[in-house]
Amino acid sequence: MGTFCGFDPRNLLICCILLFLSSSTAQLSFAAKTRHFKWAVEYMFWAPDCQEHVVMGINGQFPGPTIRAKAGDTIAIELTNKLHTEGVVIHWHGIRQLGTPWADGTASISQCAINPGETFLYRFKVDKAGTYFYHGHLGMQRSAGLYGSLIVDVAEGEKEPFHYDGEFNLLLSDWWHESVHEQEVGLSSNPFRWIGEPQSLLINGRGQYNCSLAAQFSNGTTEQCKLRGNEQCAPQILHVLPNKTYRIRIASTTALASLNLAVANHKMVVVEADGNYVQPFEVEDMDIYSGESYSVLLTTNQDPSKNYWVSVGVRGRKPQTPQGLTILNYRPTSASKLPLTPPPVTPRWDDYNHSKSFSNKILALMGSPKPPRSFDRRIFLLNTQNRISGFTKWAINNVSLVLPATPYLGSIKFGLKGAFDQNSPPENFPGDYDVMKPALNPNSTHGNGVYLLGLNTTVDIILQNANALAADVSEIHPWHLHGHDFWVLGYGEGKFSEKDEKKLNLKNPPLRNTAVIFPFGWTALRFVADNPGAWAFHCHIEPHLHMGMGVVFAEGVHRVGRIPNEALACGLTGKRFLKPTKN
Amino acid sequence: MGTFCGFDPRNLLICCILLFLSSSTAQLSFAAKTRHFKWAVEYMFWAPDCQEHVVMGINGQFPGPTIRAKAGDTIAIELTNKLHTEGVVIHWHGIRQLGTPWADGTASISQCAINPGETFLYRFKVDKAGTYFYHGHLGMQRSAGLYGSLIVDVAEGEKEPFHYDGEFNLLLSDWWHESVHEQEVGLSSNPFRWIGEPQSLLINGRGQYNCSLAAQFSNGTTEQCKLRGNEQCAPQILHVLPNKTYRIRIASTTALASLNLAVANHKMVVVEADGNYVQPFEVEDMDIYSGESYSVLLTTNQDPSKNYWVSVGVRGRKPQTPQGLTILNYRPTSASKLPLTPPPVTPRWDDYNHSKSFSNKILALMGSPKPPRSFDRRIFLLNTQNRISGFTKWAINNVSLVLPATPYLGSIKFGLKGAFDQNSPPENFPGDYDVMKPALNPNSTHGNGVYLLGLNTTVDIILQNANALAADVSEIHPWHLHGHDFWVLGYGEGKFSEKDEKKLNLKNPPLRNTAVIFPFGWTALRFVADNPGAWAFHCHIEPHLHMGMGVVFAEGVHRVGRIPNEALACGLTGKRFLKPTKN
Secondary structure, eight states: OHHHHHHOGGGHHHHHHHHHHHHHHHHHHHTTOEEEEEEEEEEEEEOTTSSOEEEEEETTBSSOOOEEEETTOEEEEEEEEOOSSBOBOEEEETOOOTTOGGGSOOBTTTBOOBOTTOEEEEEEEOOSOEEEEEEEOSTTTTTTTOEEEEEEEOOTTOOOSSOOSEEEEEEEEEEOSSOHHHHHHHHTSSSOOOOOSOSEEEETTBOOSSOBTTGGGTTTSSOBOOOOSOSTTSOOOEEEOTTOEEEEEEEEOOSSOEEEEEETTBOEEEEEETTEEEEEEEESEEEEOTTOEEEEEEEOOSOTTSEEEEEEEEESSOOOSOOEEEEEEETTSOTTSOOSSOOOOOOOTTOHHHHHHHHHHOOBOTTSOOOOSSOSEEEEEEEEEEEETTEEEEEETTEEEOOOSSOHHHHHHTTOGGGSOOSOOOSSOOTTOOTTSOOSSOBOEEEOOOEEEOTTOEEEEEEEOOOOSSTTOOOOEEEEESSOOEEEEEEEESSOOGGGGGGOOOSSOOEESEEEEOTTEEEEEEEEOOSOEEEEEEESSHHHHHTTOEEEEEEOGGGOOOOOGGGTSSHHHHHHSBOOOOO | OHHHHHHOGGGHHHHHHHHHHHHHHHHHHHTTOEEEEEEEEEEEEEOTTSSOEEEEEETTBSSOOOEEEETTOEEEEEEEEOOSSBOBOEEEETOOOTTOGGGSOOBTTTBOOBOTTOEEEEEEEOOSOEEEEEEEOSTTTTTTTOEEEEEEEOOTTOOOSSOOSEEEEEEEEEEOSSOHHHHHHHHTSSSOOOOOSOSEEEETTBOOSSSBTTGGGTTTSSOBOOOOSOSTTSOOOEEEOTTOEEEEEEEEOOSSOEEEEEETTBOEEEEEETTEEEEEEEESEEEEOTTOEEEEEEEOOSOTTSEEEEEEEEESSOOOSOOEEEEEEETTSOTTSOOSSOOOOOOOTTOHHHHHHHHHHOOBOTTSOOOOSSOSEEEEEEEEEEEETTEEEEEETTEEEOOOSSOHHHHHHTTOGGGSOOSOOOSSOOTTOOTTSOOSSOBOEEEOOOEEEOTTOEEEEEEEOOOOSSTTOOOOEEEEESSOOEEEEEEEESSOOGGGGGGOOOSSOOEESEEEEOTTEEEEEEEEOOSOEEEEEEESSHHHHHTTOEEEEEEOGGGOOOOOGGGTSSHHHHHHSBOOOOO
16 A cells, blocks of 8 residues: 555545545554464573573564554464474463453463464453563463563553653563573472572563673672673663653563662652552652563653663562663763662562552552452462472462363363362361461372352452461562452451451552562452453462462353364363364 | 282182182283383483483483383383473384384374373383383483383293393483483574584493593593492493303483494394394494394303403594493402403494494394385485575485474374375485585475375385585484384495395395494385384484484374374364363
8 A cells, every 4th residue: 555655646546545445444443453473482592691591482582572452452373382392372461361261371271282383373352451461371481481571552542541752661570590491390309499599680581690780889799791782681771861751661570589670860650550550659669579560650850961770679588689770861861871870779678568568559540440349259368388298389278289281261161070179179278377487287288179259259369478388487479360350458467357357448459460468468359250261360470380379260161152172182171072083 | 819828828728729710810811911000201300420410200210110021912001291391202112013003102193292291091012022112202302311121021931042041231322411402492593503422321321421430541531430339320230140141132212322332351142133133143342323222142251250341432423422331240259349451442433344344244033024025115215414594404305304283193094184295205316416425405495294105015215325514424324113123125335226236135134123324325124014004214313303304104094093082182183173062
């Protein structure tokens, strides 16, 4: 069209008519555009933090390509597995998969893993504007680098409830030099081998391991980076103009690290969390747990002759990883001009009051959907670290999740009772359990039962943290729910009790898909089980999930439409339903 | 039974009757015993050469458990995949799988890979006594350590055509410190990254990387091993009595290395090759290529107050790997008494005359099955190293094999034409191709077509070696055929031509399943396509197969019985034939 119209002025009238017609069509298609992608997943050599290792990339890129769509669009990704021996799936984190539960990309839950050489079509609607991301959801393939951003803009003609002049997108992750395969073996070994702290923090897949951008402030303990800017590990600079407002989208797909982000000399106004608008509030720094996403607004109101650090540091675990850094560059100041002051100091790792203060500020924007006033079912989920036959595990109500070979979506829909434990997992934990001390008996059991939820019922989840195996240790766990957003009704200390009931916020709790439980604390969530399918709910720390820290919910599976055969061709569904015939 | 009869003397008469009856039953079951095994494949930390890495083990063992059976027995192995993200299959190398082609354990050819968490039943008959082994056949999982021995004794009442007093079993392999995952990425990368020479040679999974058993002879370049004997890398000593004859079974499952084995001061009489008896001949050392197996007889006729080296060294490639060593220990001499002379010197790596002389001595034992006098079809297979879009590959008649997502056995049986290239690959290569020089055009193409063979026809294969990409380089390739033994009609130099026809040995060629082509040479094979199924025929060097060096034969697939559903639940067979119904 463009070429034709630009080519010959004699066709001008026809052109105008055609353009008019096509723009009308375009108007129509704006409302429901299907965006097609062909992706191939494969391993490749890459140097995310300047040291070369194997990463899992998509179409030769790490992180994978950013998907950009408008609310209401349909995304259609033909994903080809080019790995040699491994299956693969991709989960679209934050997308609720309304009506397409088979496209949620969770191995053993929503689909069979895509075999080497095979292609699976992920086709789903992005119904809600927001900052999302995608990542592998089989074994620890997310840790291997299988992730990328998914940005949904408001639908054509719609407006965001805030103004901005430009936009940046920061996908945060952590990176180990030990291969994920080896990490997995260590976690599954007796004696247990922990993966340790990450070697580097990555901003959009870029970090610096053997040097620092801010070495001049580090008393000579690290070398100043000598980067030309075209290296795989060179930081992406945020180029800004003075006196503008920028939206910075931030998402964390870390395997382990809880993070804190700050921009030197600049305040940020938080406006979005997990694809939901929040009541704007200003912060100097912000905590981001794995699985969370935010949008913040930053106004470039500082001295434009300088540049400013953007820093990301570890929280919640004693950090052994240098800050991830990049630079906010005021144009036309040269981007190579380093800031004259050190990067922002990340709050102390165990300053949980700082974290809680931030979390408690997150409230729904006025006019957001409100939670039902009451719940139909309340499930208490105790998070404990355990041992099973000498192996170290995490368990929920004393059950450590081991995913079955047959995905739940198919086995529930077709009533294959042998596919998983038919007993519902416990609704609660013993009333006398002391969450402040190591368990009297740390032994646990494996399980793969499902919490079957009544369709359209309101479910409360009280996530209850506890002491881990060692005394005086309780860790942060960011819990992520598939297929739904939940309202975060509140956070509290110690064991949740009746007196906490009245502290729950039913007025303006934020809608989110990920919420943290603080050490020795509880978090109360509410959601409506209105999305037929089988859905993971799990700690988003990759090794914790690998060690059993998750549960599975399912609701209205009889209402689920036709599951693609490829999603069923494994386990019992593959074995029982195959009826080979000659062509 | 035993407990009952040993428990109460009052039951003696009943016991005797029962024992008589059960021994009659036993007699019957001797003829066709089914041996059941439950195996789990998983990664584990192991130190095959004293340095710890991740290996693929079975039931916590590396190498996997040795299977011992009698000819005519049925082996039934329930193989559970306990890997987290990878599929797995096991090939029973040398077992022809008569009537059970779905149990051949070749991913993409005989079955779908077994998914994580799933169990596949390998059930097949071992019809012929001999020295066999098993190994992974997906990606490069053999290199990762997925292998073990499979020894079939003669049927009850039958006798071997030679006498021996005792027996040893040596499974030889090579070992890299770089993970197989990383090796695979390097081989599939552009620029190409070769895996290099192995760090160690292993005898029954044991080698020494950071020390040598024979360091006292090495001028101080390596340290003397300080092993107590219980280490994972401690050599298995061959304890013998003087003046006895021992059968040593030797099989090579190396990923790359061609080997030469020698026992200091002792001669060996070769009596079996690849599960077939050969005309006995005496040697001082023997070459063993990957995929081959032998039995040799060794008489302990040397000074019994000394011990003797058993050495394994690299041939056919410039060695950068120390010899693999163990000790032949004459009892009652202490096993810790080291030999006083250095280990046997491995023949020079490029002394191909030595290799050819050995290969030419291998002839069928009198009375062995003879080949048909003529062939129905003769396929020439030119082995070349190539480039495809900058990637380094191996190709056969200019086609580099890329295995399809749908296993051939199912796609051929059910006529799924879209599953693989329906054109037959070339029967020959251009007549003017100069095998002595680098190709004028080294570009090649990918392909996955099949050589469809007439059932029960006699097929000749002329394996034709050629110059690799670099001038004056031609490599050794040991070719292994699945589902059949072939007769090795002869080896020759340069390009096979009509004048070579009369050199072919139709009188007493050995039956084998693996045969080597020497640099710049040819090898002529003949077999009868009498086993309905789809069968790999490939270079047994793991990275060469990974780079495309193989072809697929199929015959009489319409005669193949019911393929287990699990073997079909992937690719097009999984997608098209799944008819889910409610239970």
